[in-house]
Amino acid sequence: MNLADIPLIDQHxxxxxxxxxAARYPFAAAFTEGYDEEIVNYHARHTLFYRRSLREIAALLECDATESAIAARRDSLGLEKLTQLYFQAANLEAIYLDDGLETESILPISWHEKLISVRRILRLEVLAEQLIPQSEDFASFLARFHSEIDPPPSGVIGFKSIVCYRTGLNxxxxTFEVAASRFDEIKRQLNNQPLRLVDKPLIDFLLQQxxxxxxxxxLPVQLHTGFGDPDLDLRLANPLNLRSLLEQPQYRHAPLVLLHASYPYMQEAGYLAAVYPQVYLDFGLAIPSLSVSGMRAAIGQLLELTPTTKLMYSSDAHSIPELYYLGAKWGRQxxxxxxxxxxxxxxLTGDEAFAIATAILRENALSLYNPQL
Structure with a gap:
């Protein structure tokens, strides 16, 4: 079965x-969820993911599989040409970008649009962090929060929440009154520093709004689930914690996309997708971050129960363009x-399997999102 000719929709x-x-960080920093200096500067280079990836990158760039040779080749190409090379090798049709990660350090969506079709995923917590310092009281803040997402801004085809990182998935x-009191407390503590919203009642309230x-x-709402950097508590990242939210009928028509295969909770995520109509899954980050056998097992466990109409491809690429290519290579394989x-x-029959592959790699995302927005 040849999947190379199926153009990918990278939905996260x-x-x-x-x-x-990027020049301030070691190349290996993009290949780990850790950020401790010892992890980034030493241990990250000794994972199966990193060792495998160096060889794959070198093969595409036609250079030796060493950091120095890869760095020289990257510099000679320049970032724009390098990114274009990876996008083409990945056979990407479109990327759906959550531009709320390291907002002061990233290239804008307009830069990416020069190379590929892009749609935006709006990160809710970043929006709230921008609006709270500008708002005198909770009522005006909430009215502004609503106005920024209702209707969704042009080009936005989904929301994203990192509630998993900040306070967990439970x-x-x-109530409005409790959320207002938490807003007032946050405002009292503001000291002209960038706000990092970590208040559970207010985060829970805003997500439900x-x-x-x-x-x-x-409109789909993407939720980080499963593993990530040490900012999260992995015990609270199990998607089973979402059950009380999933049981609320008022949210029934808000599709929830559980990101990252919910690793290591693949079977739990698959169960939720099998029994709750609004739950969808993707396998970005787990693919390509795990070993080859780990990636194979993750996809296999997701498909034990998950309807194939509910699983989607993504790379969770960030920081460097190599991750778009590596996700595509191993997602297909x-x-x-x-x-x-x-x-x-x-x-499955052969025909069924190919149709399912096409659905997972592109059609399910095109059906769930409305990329024409």
């Missing part, structure tokens, strides 16, 4: 870093292997 990725920012109902708007427009095994097992 991040902007590339500005060159002067999202609970919060956004879900009501998402339900109104049938491991999906192919898992589906071919399903053919051998008698789960």
């Amino acid at each position: 990725a991040h902007n590339v870093l500005r060159p002067e920012v 999202v609970q109902p919060v 956004a879900l009501l708007i998402a339900a109104k427009y049938r 491991l999906l192919k292997e898992v589906l071919e095994q399903a053919i051998q097992d008698g789960d």
Whole structure:
């Protein structure tokens, strides 16, 4: 089964870093979720992901598989030409960018649009952090928050929440009065420093306000789930914590996209997608960050229960353009292997498997999102 000619919709990725920012970090920093100096400067180079990736990058760039040779080749090409090379090698049709990661360090969406079709995913917590210092009281803040996302801004085809990072996925109902009191407390503590919103009642309240708007427009809401950098508590990143939210009928028509295969909670995520109509999954970050056998197992476990109409490709690429290519390479390869095994097992016919691959790599995202917005 050849999946190379299927153009990919990368339904969750991040902007590339500005060159002067990227120059301050070791190349290996983009290949780890850790940020401790010992991890970044030493241990990150000794993962199966990094060792494999150096060889794959070198093969595409036609240079030796060493950091120095790759760095020289990257410099000779320049960032724009380098990114274009990776996008073409990945056979990418479009990328859906969450531009809320390291907002001061990234290249704008307009830079990416020179190379590929781009649609925007709006990060809710970043919006709130921008609006709170500008607002005198909670009522005016909430009115402004609503106005910024209802209707969704031009080019925005989904929302994104990092509630998983900030306070965990056990999202609970919060009254207006409680949210207002938390807003007032945050305002009292502001000291002209950039705001980092970590207040659970207010975050939970704002996410549920956004879900009501998402339900109104049938707009997907992406949620970080599973592993990530040490800022999150992995115990609270299990998507089963979302059950009380999923049971609320007012959010029934807001599609929730659980990102990153929910690793290591693939089976839990697959169960939720199997029983809740509004739950969808993707396998970015797990692909390509795991070992080859780990990636194969992750996709296989997702498909144990997940309807194939509910699983989507993404890379979760960030910082450097290599990650777009590596995600595409291994997303296709491991999906192919898992589906071919399903053919051998008698789960699928060959024609069914190819149709499912096409759906996961592009059609499901095109159906769920409205990229014409």
